[in-house]
Amino acid sequence: DIQMTQSPSTLSASVGDRVAITCRASQSINNWLAWYQQKPGKAPKLLMYKASTLESGVPSRFSGSGSGTEFTLTISSLQPDDFATYYCQQYSSYWTFGQGTKVEIK
Amino acid sequence: QITLKESGPTLVKPTQTLTLACSFSGFSLSTDGVGVGWIRQPPGKAPEWLAVIYWGDEKRYSPSLKSRLTITKDTSKNQVVLTMTNMDPVDTATYYCAHRRGNWGGFFDHWGQGTLVTVSS
Numbered sequence: 001d002i003q004m005t006q007s008p009s010t011l012s013a014s015v016g017d018r019v020a021i022t023c024r025a026s027q028s029i030n031n032w033l034a035w036y037q038q039k040p041g042k043a044p045k046l047l048m049y050k051a052s053t054l055e056s057g058v059p060s061r062f063s064g065s066g067s068g069t070e071f072t073l074t075i076s077s078l079q080p081d082d083f084a085t086y087y088c089q090q091y092s093s094y095w096t097f098g099q100g101t102k103v104e105i106k
Numbered sequence: 107q108i109t110l111k112e113s114g115p116t117l118v119k120p121t122q123t124l125t126l127a128c129s130f131s132g133f134s135l136s137t138d139g140v141g142v143g144w145i146r147q148p149p150g151k152a153p154e155w156l157a158v159i160y161w162g163d164e165k166r167y168s169p170s171l172k173s174r175l176t177i178t179k180d181t182s183k184n185q186v187v188l189t190m191t192n193m194d195p196v197d198t199a200t201y202y203c204a205h206r207r208g209n210w211g212g213f214f215d216h217w218g219q220g221t222l223v224t225v226s227s
Contacts, residue, residue: 001169001170032210032211034213034214036153042219043202043204043217043218043219043220044153044202044214044217045217046213046214046215049208049213049215050208050209055215087152087153089153089213089214091208091210091211091212091213092210092211093211094155094166094168094169094211095143095145095155095158095211096155097152097153097154097155098152099151099152100152
């Protein structure tokens with residue numbers, strides 16, 4: 001099984017901040033990685049796939065990078081709507097989610 | 107416009123079998139490359155993938171739950187059904203179905219609203 005580890009688990013930030021979330025895979029997944037945003041009581045929303053491809057309709061302040069085992073989701077200027085929990089997910093071998101990173105208001 | 111909606115019981119007893127249906131619109135499960143997956147999320151925890159069924163009726167199951175899961179499709183009804191046997195309180199979660207897209211394993215680009223299933227006697 002491929003394990004996905006996110007850091008940090010919680011991130012406190014202010015509107016306008018640049019934030020980065022890291023996701024590490026237990027083995028190489030090439031760039032078969034997706035990022036999701038989830039708000040309380042809602043289903044996850046796809047933000048990014050193939051590590052760095054922005055899903056249609058997602059604001060350009062979101063960007064993704066990495067390949068192999070280490071990946072990063074960056075929000076260039078945090079907006080009020082961005083306070084949520086973020087999950088990475090590998091789809092190289094079956095599907096595995098990270099444990100999540102909660103972005104909260106500082 | 108792709109939409110999915112889960113339906114099924116909200117409460118099941120331990121040892122019972124859970125049957126959930128996913129009704130969808132906006133795509134066909136007979137189209138090459140299309141898949142539908144089931145993912146669950148225990149309260150306060152991360153999502154966990156359960157199963158996927160593809161357009162050609164190929165199926166994939168989570169290795170840790172494979173013995174308890176069955177996924178089937180009814181293309182004419184635009185529906186996918188998941189059964190999970192021998193339910194336990196640790197299976198209490200919100201169960202989602204989702205449309206799978208993309209190369210290799212693919213990712214989930216459209217999700218249903220989810221249905222909370224509680225396992226309790």
